[in-house]
Amino acid sequence: MLCFSGVSVDYGTGADVVHAIADTSLCVERGTVLALIGASGCGKSTLLRVGAGLVQPTAGTITSDGVPIDPRTLRIGFLPQNYGLLAWKTVRENILLGAQIKGEWSTERVSAFDELVAELGLSDLLERYPRELSGGQQQRVGLARVFLLSPDLLLMDEPFSALDAITRESMQEVFLSLWKKQAVTTLLVTHYVEEALTLAGRIAVMRGTPGRVAEIMDNPYAGDLAHRSSQAFFAMGQELRAKIAGGV
Template sequence: MTATLGRTAVKTKIGLRDVSKVFQVRDAREPFVALSGIDLDVREGEFLTLVGPSGCGKSTLLDLVAGLTRPTGGQILIDGTPVTGPGLDRGIVFQQYALFPWRTARANVEFGLEAKAVPKKERRERSRHYLDLVGLTGFEERYPHELSGGMRQRVAIARSLAFDPDVLLMDEPFAALDAQTRESLQEELLRIWEKTGKTVVFITHGIDEAVYLGQRVAVMTSRPGRIKEIVEVSFDSRDGDLRAVPAFGEYRHHVWALLRDEVAAAQVLERKATSHG
């Protein structure tokens, strides 16, 4: 899939041009530089994973693409148009499920559709469709406290897909789940991506997860976050246990080799911040 992308002209869906983000911190002598000089193109319909050490600005970068915050410098484009705020062309899934506890799974999925004034019958049809897509048929009338963590995250994914965004932004959505549930949802997410053709940007701390999910893996430096390298990931086949094939281990080793020094640098920064505190 990635090889095919490399041979043909593919439209850029998301473009980041020399993006920086600086925070003014009270009582600090210098501003906090979270991101600096980010240049990145995300292809239309691709699954891009973003990995980097703690504190490198991964979530800040996702917030900027989502339009939740503005860059200090540079520009972010969706289909060539500058991002000036949140939009229905982008769906967001966070690590925390962020479901309304007083709403059923169906009602949670329908929430955004209500805000768009979608007629009730169509809301029901869409919520049913997307809950089925994430494997939750039969659980439509369950409340969040009646669902497992994995099920709640499925509802969150269905809710983001229901208003049919072009782009799905995911900030470590499986980090709080146990290993078996996480791997199950990784497979489910790939199936949904292949079926819907959405452009997906997925943040993770896990190298295995980044390699398993991503057509490309963008590796970030320690703070201030920059794009160190983008690794193209391509497998001959996804049949069987992908994590057991030699190529998977080679990709994993390469990404870790890029990250090793960045993780060490991030730890030094953290120790300095702690000692100054």
């Protein structure tokens, strides 16, 4: 569904150039979740923004089903770390924003809207503004907006990192519940090992400066919350930490 081929990204020119990503190739298969994980500064968020069309690569190509990616024709749901809510719009208006921008808000989507806000516990909050919500509630609004769009591709940039541990785990469960209904192709940036193991069927480890994908591993525990407290889950987490550090 989404392929990066030989992608490099430089910021600046001449003596001031910063090499953020070098010669990175990666494919996200349709209907799967792939997590990008690695130390700060290794280019995870830059690669995600390249996929969203927000950053132009210095070299390489980004394709969707073999065709150069075009955000104007592809429905891309983008969920940033700060939830991306507009402070001057109500919860209802924020949720509808993506579908309206794409010109896809219609009477047929009303039932989908009602179902989403009910499942996310937002029915009584629709006339509030973001400043009147907790972090977890704001995150639910962000999830409602991207899933209402029924995106072809979902890009998430550390979406739960600003939440406390208990709320973060709760929001991971909410995401999985929504994702299983749409199975949207998802690229997730996270620096939490347990989050990658909980949500992503494949995990790409990025290392170095400039950043590169050093390894991609399959994850048998994705989507099965019962494994989060198992010894095998813990052991795989330790293995993944070692790979991030470059020790394996």
